[in-house]
Amino acid sequence: MKGNGSWRRGACVAAALWVGLAASGAVAPLPGQEDGALGLTAVRFYRPLAQQTFVEVFCQVPLASLGALADRSRQAAYRVAVSVRDSTSLELLRQSWDRTVDGSLLSVAGAASAEHFQFAGPPGRYVVEVAITDSASGRVTRQRTVVTAYAQRPAASDLVVVSAVRSAGAGDTAPRAGEFQRGSLFLETSGRPVATSEQARLGYYLELYAARAETVSVAGRVVDRGGKQLVATSPQRIVVPVGGGATTAMLDLSGLPPGRYRLELVLDTPDSQVVRGAPFGINALGSRPLAPAGREASDSLTGLTEAQLDSMYAPLVYLMGPGERGIYPPLTVEGKRAFLRQFWAKRDPTPGTAANEFEAVFYRTVAEADNRFHEGGASGVPGWRTDRGRIFIRYGAPDEVLDRPQAGSSRPYQVWKYTGRKPRKFIFLDTSLLGNYELIWTDERREPSRPDWQELLGSEALDDAQRF
Template identity: 25%
Template sequence: LRQVRLTVVPGEYELQIVMPLSGQDPVQASRDVIIPDYSQQESCVLSDITLASRISPSEDREDPFFKNGLYIRPNASQLFGEGAANLFYYAEAYNTACAASGTDEYTMLIYVSEANRPAPLTGLEKRSKRRVRPTDVLVGRFNLAPLVSGTYFLRMVILDNANESKVEQARKFFVFNPSADSALAQPVAATETFETSGYATMPEDEVEQGLEHIQIIATEQELRRIRNVEDLNERRRLLMDFWLVRDPTPRTGVNEFRDEFYSLLMYANERYSVQRIDGWETDRGRVLIKYGRPSAIEQHQYDRGFKPYEIWNYNNISGEGQAMFVFADLDGFGDYELVHSTVAGERKLPDWIRRISESY
């Protein structure tokens, strides 16, 4: 994960990110960005909210993740839960005098809500009186361990003395928490229908993200259905059916296969995210999710004459037996690409040792 800072004057911009790939077309992404002129604002303003996996005091001004005396490591995937229960947040409030009504204090409300209900969740709400200043740094954390899997929002509201909202800001995030899901799970009837399931009302963006995830392990027939089905309800059914046929205990409210899948996905995001690429989208993340945790990993970070590389060994992959994967940081960006594997259908390069040499 890397961060780049650009100093620009207020205005409207298009941000483009281009990442070159060895022997392939570059990966590109773009988005429109509006930089407000906070100095000209008379009303209260809230910046965008940064969701982070860690925030701690820091004096290292050279660190790209340093800001206002803090080390802020963004959670690019916006996915929290098992193994990553703490949601850290950072934002800035400007011109807060507009909410003070002649006093030297204003009220800040920060809370977590469900995606379809803007009300604060119990135990996940912070209300505080804060001193008026031109720029106020808002930083803190919430423990999301009690939350079940789903889509949520972190919301910030500046309130005036009459408890009326002056300005609001929100940031969506996702929780995958099988431990909390299991605690609430109830036996389900074998005849449960789509209409009575949670998939029937699943938000479209959550459906699309779920369908992106499962393509790692989907069959060719399932991939064709994902590409060809356009109706939202049918895509919801597709996602439900995908997990249902893989559920080892369909009469319970817990799908152990799905839980393990997302446990590996979250681990991949934590360990292998690079630049703006989530860990599950990298070669190491895909292999981890598809084949499980390797039996052993050989790390070669500083071998003279070679680019950094890793060898993953598996004692037994179904239908393959013992297997090996070789990943290398070919471009120096920290994204280890798969250069060779002994598994059928994966990339093969018998002379892989030459490919990872510095002289290639």
């Protein structure tokens, strides 16, 4: 198990009891969890200045528990109702909202939708209850958990196991589907994340609430359900600033067999030892049977290996909607095949014919991006994953290109211009001088720009790019 940790200064802000809703993502249940079981996880953080506990609540809704709507819309839907009560049974919060999901996902084994909400409150005991009402059948599924708000400043928050961590960029202020925000970080989790033995990579996030600057030793370990330690990381000494901070890392869990585990962080402070833990799972691909699709597969996906299916799935990140993200990785091989069939069937412009023209054009464009924009040699980054490859796939080949190799103090850069119905311009800079071009500025609002792009480009190159 390997990881690279980092620390960030944490800011604490007072707030009243409130709730915020995030768009749903897709998750998979822990191994051993019943497909129809509603999962509920609460994670606590502390706000020292306000002496309040801030709680992130994650709810997993198994899609197998839903029925398809009878209006031929090929959709399923459910209603989420949230209630938070204090120790006197006084209801402090009641909130509800509706969610619609693609009905074709109901037959995908292990698929689930993730709901997320937040609340904050003073010291005390809170009962959180979530009710899911299936719009097709009227069936109501309930789950509840008890949250004890901190009575005083804790040494650390609860541990969060995450599927991914990313830093907020300039103008990047909104979490994506399946994410929540802590400080300048966006964390992706379902509350109970699951990796696969072939893609065994998860991470963690933990806040420490130090009243003074101190040096802390942090070590991670993975234990099985019986408490036996299976994997451990070497202790790392880190400096926690006054007021506290947060540590986060992504971990390589390769070699762990399928099962349920617990990730624990052991922190040795000058005054005490603190242990925080959270569950996660490893699924075995091929271990969960897929419900029959109703017809024999005869398309191009038949006979492909799992690695080949994964290579077809990876570029779909540029096409997927929020409700489609995160479903594919934990599936069986046949589940992955079914997901890809359903994904492209929804996007077939001529469903009555054998060919899917949109799919064919997409994969031809990906192959062209790989051919043009591969970076870093034989073991480098595939062209479709580079910034230029992403823009090429999303917007097509540029109408005009200004290509400037290194001259004087300027680093190599390219300017792409689109002159069609919606004019666009993109500036790429070889920031490493190794042929790795990074998108540093664009007037396309859906793509990121670096706030320091003008300084990176330099005045002479800036004038040249702006005249183009």
